[in-house]
Structures are given as structure tokens and as C-alpha cells.
Amino acid sequence: MNQSIVEGINARLGRYGRNWLEEFPSFLWAIRTTENTSHGKTAYSIIFGSEAIIPAEIGVNSKRVRNINEESNDSEVLLNLDPLKEAREQAVIEEARYKKKLEAFYNTRVRKEVFKLRDLVLSNNEAIRQFDTRKLGPKWEGPYVIKEAHSGGSYKLNDMEGKKVPHHWSGMHIRKFIV
Template identity: 45%
Template sequence: MREIHEGSCSMHSGPQSVVAKAIRLGLGEGIKSRLGERNKNWVEKLPHVLWAHRTMIKSSHGDTPFSLTYGTKAVIPTEIEMPTYCTAAVDMVNNDKELSLNLDLLEERRERAAICEAKAKSKMMKYYNARVHGIAFKTDDFVYRSNDASHAVAGGKLGPKWEGPYE
């Protein structure tokens, strides 16, 4: 809420900064779909879009880190007394059996998640390596050296970016 206040209050940097930050996070489509045809009151819709962005699954294996760690979904505690489907649909008789079954299957879910992560990593590596071309230099080849590293030639903003050629 503080972030929204600082973004929309005239005493702070302005609503444009909150919009720019939301667009940078990739929330532009979520805000547009939440607003629909009317483009007003986007500040009221922003917390809902931020919550959805922060709680959605962003990995290739389809599980949340909480469920891989503890073996169950994250739910609101019953002490808060806020009724949800997960707390209302609990079968108290079979609850212990279900929890022990979840813990037995937890290792299998972790292994499946590790396999999916490795598959996604190899896919990204294949995509990256297809576009990267290695260069091997031989003796007597002419090369240029980046001026940013050595600062051999001063020139400021309009100065040369490379120095050389070196043999």
C-alpha cells in the first residue's frame, strides 16, 4: 500500500513511476485485462495484479517452492477464521492419512521437479549455444581491444570504443 501511495501521491515522484515500474515487471497486460474497457481507477486494481503476479507459479515444474518444501499447498491458517474452500473441505477422519501420503509422495514430486528443471535448463542451453559462436585466435591475427577495460585512449562519450589493431 505504501508503494501505491508513494506512486500516486502528489508529494512523491508521481503516478507515472508506479506505472513504469509495473510495466517493467511485465504487469501491463494484467492491468489492462483487469481494467477492461474503462481505463480509470488503475491504482485500485494494482494491488490485485501485484498479488496475482507474486503468487503465480513461475517455474517449469509447476510446483511452488512451498509445496516442494513442505509437501502441501500454502493455505490461510484456521486461527484467522477466514473460511476458504481448503479449510472447509477438510475430512478430519482421513486428514492424517492424506498428510502421510503427501509426505510419502513428496520425494517423488521433488525428483519430478528436478527432472523438469534439468530439461528446461538443457533447452535454454541449447537455445543459447545455437546463437553463440566461439572464436579461436591464431598467431599473427589482428584483434581489437575494448577501450572500456584499459582506458588507453581518452575521449569521453564520443571517444573510440576499441583500440588497436594488435597482433
């Protein structure tokens, strides 16, 4: 969400973002009234149970603006509360389904490698930031020796002198050391 706000500020006001505070409510309004990709609903509709009337629509004589009855509006909003709970639960289910699809898509490109005991490997320093590498520092550390292999693809490592390396290492954060 923060990234979306920063991108909106940069797009609208340029890199330096002068007067961003005056524009901030319009960024939030845009985020709250934009459909979420994962479940197809806006944040506003999930919270209030109906779509927002955008400020530009108020000045225009649209059907939604003409049909507002302020006296019965409160009772109509209360009628939306029961279906609203169901809509929120459905949005959570849809979002979970979307994330599962996204995960499956990205995992098709992941090459799973199974390591055996005593294999020599390098560990990805960026994964845990064990060492301060700065910009031009090494991305891989090692070599290390696989000491234990656990189910689910995690490993315990020792350095070349036999000293334990902290953390469990995922197979995604180590790679085979080729001499």
C-alpha cells in the first residue's frame, strides 16, 4: 500500500513531490476506489457495502445522484450489513485463491535442487543479511558443508572447519558449490 501511495505521489507531483500533503487525500481516495486485482472489489465497497459516488459524479446529474433519498439512506445502509459480512468473507477467499495461483505461477520457474549430506554449497548472503555486503560486496558466501537435511527442503550447514552456521537454510537460498 505504501508503495502505491509513493508511486502515485511521484506520478502526480514528480520526483521531489512538493505539496504532497495537499494531494494526499486524493491519492487515498484513488486507492480506496480502485478495484483490487485479487478479488475485483474496491476497498470502499468492502468497508461500506456499496460503491462510492466520486466527487465528479456529484456535480453531474447522474442516475445515482438523482435517486439518493437522504431520509431512507441510513436504513438502506443498515440493510447492507448482513450481505457485507458475506462479501468480505468472499473477498478473503478470492484473495487467497489469487495468491495461490500467483504462487503456483512463480514456482513453475523455480528450479528445486535437492542436496545430500556432505555436499558443498554456497549460501545467499542477501537472504539473511548475515554480513554487511554493501553494494559491491559478494552475494554468495561459502563454501559450506551440508550437515543435516530436513523435510521441506531446509538444511543445516557447517563451515569448512566444522563449525555450525546459524539458521536453517532453505534450498532456495543455497546453491551447489562447483570447484
